[in-house]
Amino acid sequence: MSSEYNKRIKRRNFIKKSSAGLLGAGMLNSKKSFGLEEDNAKDESPRIKQYRTLGRTGFRVSDIGFGGAYPNEEEIVKALIRAGVNYIDTAESYNENVIGSSIKGFDRKSLFITTKMAAFKNFETKEQILARARKSLEKLQTDYIDCLMIHAAQSSEIIKSEAFHSAVKQLKNEGRLRYCGVSCHGSMWIHEPKESMDEILLGAVEDGRFDVLLLTYNYLMQDMGKKIMKACKEKNIGTTIMKTDPYSKYFLLKKTYDMMVEKSTKDGTPIPAYATNLFSKFERYKEQAESFIEKHNLSGTDEIRAAAIRFVLDNPDADCVLMSFTTFEDIDNYVKLSGNPLSSSDKKTLKDYEKSLGRFYCRHACGVCEEHCPHHVPVNTIMRYDQYFHAQNQREYASEQYASLHGHKAEACENCPGYCEKHCPYNVPVHSLLNIAHRKLTSTS
Numbered sequence: 001m002s003s004e005y006n007k008r009i010k011r012r013n014f015i016k017k018s019s020a021g022l023l024g025a026g027m028l029n030s031k032k033s034f035g036l037e038e039d040n041a042k043d044e045s046p047r048i049k050q051y052r053t054l055g056r057t058g059f060r061v062s063d064i065g066f067g068g069a070y071p072n073e074e075e076i077v078k079a080l081i082r083a084g085v086n087y088i089d090t091a092e093s094y095n096e097n098v099i100g101s102s103i104k105g106f107d108r109k110s111l112f113i114t115t116k117m118a119a120f121k122n123f124e125t126k127e128q129i130l131a132r133a134r135k136s137l138e139k140l141q142t143d144y145i146d147c148l149m150i151h152a153a154q155s156s157e158i159i160k161s162e163a164f165h166s167a168v169k170q171l172k173n174e175g176r177l178r179y180c181g182v183s184c185h186g187s188m189w190i191h192e193p194k195e196s197m198d199e200i201l202l203g204a205v206e207d208g209r210f211d212v213l214l215l216t217y218n219y220l221m222q223d224m225g226k227k228i229m230k231a232c233k234e235k236n237i238g239t240t241i242m243k244t245d246p247y248s249k250y251f252l253l254k255k256t257y258d259m260m261v262e263k264s265t266k267d268g269t270p271i272p273a274y275a276t277n278l279f280s281k282f283e284r285y286k287e288q289a290e291s292f293i294e295k296h297n298l299s300g301t302d303e304i305r306a307a308a309i310r311f312v313l314d315n316p317d318a319d320c321v322l323m324s325f326t327t328f329e330d331i332d333n334y335v336k337l338s339g340n341p342l343s344s345s346d347k348k349t350l351k352d353y354e355k356s357l358g359r360f361y362c363r364h365a366c367g368v369c370e371e372h373c374p375h376h377v378p379v380n381t382i383m384r385y386d387q388y389f390h391a392q393n394q395r396e397y398a399s400e401q402y403a404s405l406h407g408h409k410a411e412a413c414e415n416c417p418g419y420c421e422k423h424c425p426y427n428v429p430v431h432s433l434l435n436i437a438h439r440k441l442t443s444t445s
């Protein structure tokens with residue numbers, strides 16, 4: 001049975017369970033609990049169970065929110081809202097049009113919509129920002145945006161942008177905007193000055209003008225996130241969290257490895273040289289991975305991912321965990337985690353994963369090794385695009401972002417001895433990972 005067929009069946013079942021089936025049965029609920037004007041009644045599909053206050057906005061947001069460049073399907077966004085997800089994070093570089101057409105028919109006031117705008121180094125003029133915000137309003141087909149964020153701030157300088165803040169003030173006066181915020185992955189080496197995510201975001205907290213932050217936090221990368229969230233709590237700033245799942249990188253790589261071995265056996269061709277260095281390590285880690293799976297009685301990576309999300313939800317300073325939903329299956333898998341407590345077995349699984357396989361994960365918002373690269377390759381950013389490509393199934397977006405990077409990309413890595421890798425405190429085999437990422441992100445197939 002093809003995966004496309006599976007997807008269609010899954011989609012059909014989900015729609016049947018979550019909306020069409022119920023509306024068809026005429027079981028309408030007058031409470032409008034999830035913001036759907038023609039709300040539905042009991043069904044078996046997963047629902048959001050917990051809402052948290054988003055800092056000083058006072059808005060009660062679902063603990064699981066929607067964020068990311070996809071989906072391109074309105075039905076997915078609609079199903080999410082029906083399931084009780086009321087926080088939507090988008091960006092002018094994502095698909096705001098889809099969000100705009102999806103929210104029609106829902107009570108706008110029950111949704112919190114954030115959009116983001118980026119600048120290479122800094123914004124130029126207030127007028128430029130106003131024009132861009134008006135374009136977003138048009139695409140989102142809404143009278144107002146709940147929160148306008150600076151997208152992926154790369155320095156403390158942009159946090160202070162007077163062009164941004166005076167545009168925000170004007171939009172608020174016009175009733176077109178309620179709050180402002182900032183998202184951050186740390187800075188890239190190619191962009192001076194180099195600052196870490198916590199330096200940039202703690203600067204935003206201090207600045208006092210931001211109401212909501214979007215930051216990276218997960219069980220393999222805790223320190224910066226904890227520090228930022230604590231500071232936000234003290235100033236009553238809302239926190240939304242991304243990159244919550246370090247995506248079981250080992251298992252993704254293992255899949256690539258198996259495919260390469262199969263192809264090489266079939267065609268009688270050698271495995272590409274760039275990959276042999278990394279893949280030779282697999283033999284060493286294979287045993288560890290197998291005993292990890294056996295010990296925790298796992299049937300796949302979904303269980304590790306669920307534990308990783310519960311880990312973030314367990315932190316009371318995290319107001320909303322953003323997930324990307326590209327399929328109906330994602331809705332089934334993630335919405336059910338709402339209000340789910342972290343168990344002691346989750347803790348053991350995550351601890352063990354870190355110990356045995358955590359070295360395959362390039363920590364988001366890290367960038368420690370970048371200053372050792374003679375070509376100023378933005379290592380951490382490239383590995384983030386690699387995650388979009390593989391784990392979040394956002395291939396087109398990831399490849400576009402990679403193509404638009406300024407300066408050297410990972411093509412510089414092929415003939416390099418890997419200075420970055422020698423300086424990684426987590427022993428990530430990043431030299432090989434960069435070579436693999438480059439081929440994936442530039443492949444046309």
Ligand code: SF4
Pocket residue numbers: 361362363366367368369370379380420423424425426427428430
């Ligand atoms: S390879 Fe290591 S040092 Fe470099 S960005 Fe990734 S985690 Fe940080």
Ligand code: SF4
Pocket residue numbers: 372373374375376377379410412413414416417418419420421431434
């Ligand atoms: S492998 Fe070499 S060129 Fe590539 S990022 Fe590391 S140091 Fe730079």
